[in-house]
Amino acid sequence: MLAATASYSTPGHLLKALLSREIQHSVYLSIVTCTSTALLSVVFAVPAGYLLSRTQFPGKTLVEVVLDVPIVLPPMVVGLALLIFFQTPLGRMLEKAVPLTYTVYGVIVAQFVIGAAFAIRTMRGTFDHLSPRPEAVAMTLGCSRARAFWWVTLPSARGGVFAAASVAWAHSLGEFGPILVFAGATRMKTEVLPTTVWLELSVGNLEAAVAVSLLMVLFAGAVLLAVRKAGERV
Amino acid sequence: MIRFDKIRWRAGTFELGPVSFDVPFGKYGMLMGRTGCGKTTLAEILCGLRVPYSGRVWINGQDISDREPGKRGIGYVPQDGALFPTMTVRENLAFVSRIRGLKPAASAPSVERLAGLLGISHLLDRKPAHLSGGERQRVALGRALAAEPSALVLDEPLSALDEETHADLVALLKKVQRSLGLTALHITHHRQEACQLADHLFLLADGAVSPLEFAP
Secondary structure, X not given: OHHHHHHHOOHHXXXXXXXXXXXXXXXXXXXXXXXXXXHHHHHHHHHHHHHHHHXXXXXXXXXXXXXXXXXXXXXXXXXXXXHHHOOOHHHHHHHHHOOOOOXXXXXXXXXXXXXXXXXXXXXXXXXXXXXXXXXXXXXXXXXXXXXXHHXXXXXXXXXXXXXXXXXXXXXXXXXXXXXXXXXXXXXXXOOOHHHXXXXXXXXXXHHHHHHHHHHHHHHHHHHHHHHXXXXXXX | OEEEEEEEEEEOOEXXXXXXXXXXXXXXXXXXXXXXXXXXXXXXXXXXXXXXOEEEEEEOOEEOOOOOHHHOOEEEEXXXXXXXXXXXXXXXXXXXXXXXXXXXXXXXXXXXXXXXXXXXXXHOOOOHHHOOHHHHHHHHHHHHHOOOOOEEEEEOOOOOOOHHHHHHHHHHHHHHHHHHOOEEEEEEOOHHHXXXXXXXXXXXXXXXXXXXXXXX
16 A cells, blocks of 8 residues: 555655645644644653552543543544533633644644543553562652652653653644644644645645655654664663 | 551452561561462551551551651562662662762762672672572662661562572571661561571461461
8 A cells, every 4th residue: 555655656746745835834843743742742641651550549440431532532523522622611711821723732732632642551551561669669768659750660661651752743643633623724834744635635736645645654654663663772 | 676566458358467476676587378368468568558457567666657668667678679670780779878869979888888798799780680580689688778777578589589599598688687687577488498587487377477386
């Protein structure tokens, strides 16, 4: 399938696409938003994954289901849910502080909803595989739980942190539905790579759409390679 | 002295206690029992890592039941050593000094002394992944001793070792406990190991601890 897609494009088409101002902006915005989403996802995923892995609390199953919902919901529904949420009193208050709907920040929020869900799953799996004993020993030696986590557990989980960030980054790169519904598809404003593919297809520019698709495949491949290499090293 | 005073603990259908027994000051107590009978739970209750349903624990005449794990004066050596995997042996041994805010240079003499006592001076710059089972347990013991505890709790520290390393560590444990005058509680299901080390032997069975007669 990938080979068929690649054979449809030529280096000339790829170069032409890369030299387009709109597509350059789309690449830039994709990198900025995906990186922001990945960092934000990790900030949430590390404590959430740790709590889900190491603690028991009432309603834990419900929390797990809620966190997994964005993974199984149709992407358009996620976008719609975001639009509706930002019409509620709480959403309007947030929107007043930072305008999100149909802005670049909205792109990050739309990516974050799904990227964070995957990052939390990754971090939970990481903590599930780490023995809690070193942290317990650190506490008997005089560490608070927070310090034991920071000094002992988190350094041991660095491979998982990198994997969680990469998974969130890669999912964000391919995110389309929620972005289209919540942030729109305005050229040079909220246009990211999947939006570009859709916009180019909608005007019949198949060559540009394929060239951008290949670019996304390259990005995704680079991220997966980085995760694999990091997994061997950390 | 280590004292368990009417300790009760329950999780689901599993119940433990009331458990009461003493390891006298400066003596080596061995707690035996079948796998899954609650030995580790008792060790973790003593260390403050689990909260008992009821009962108190005492160290050297002081009720430590409400103290945080780090303020109980207990050196804890779990079954697998539980070394900090991203730190070198030196950093594991200096961990207590780091918590207390000492610079690495200030903690170096005590680290060297401990490493000498335990015969691990040549391992100081290695990470735990590059240590054998016996070496890991020596480092875990050193890390626990670095806090200068009044009592040692060892949870099956010799269970996964070959015969020769096992014998070396039995001798080392006895030497360290005697020379530092520590009260120790050592958990095992290995009868021979218990008879080699114990001043006092206890059996945990059916949720209760009873003293056990043995020929040292």
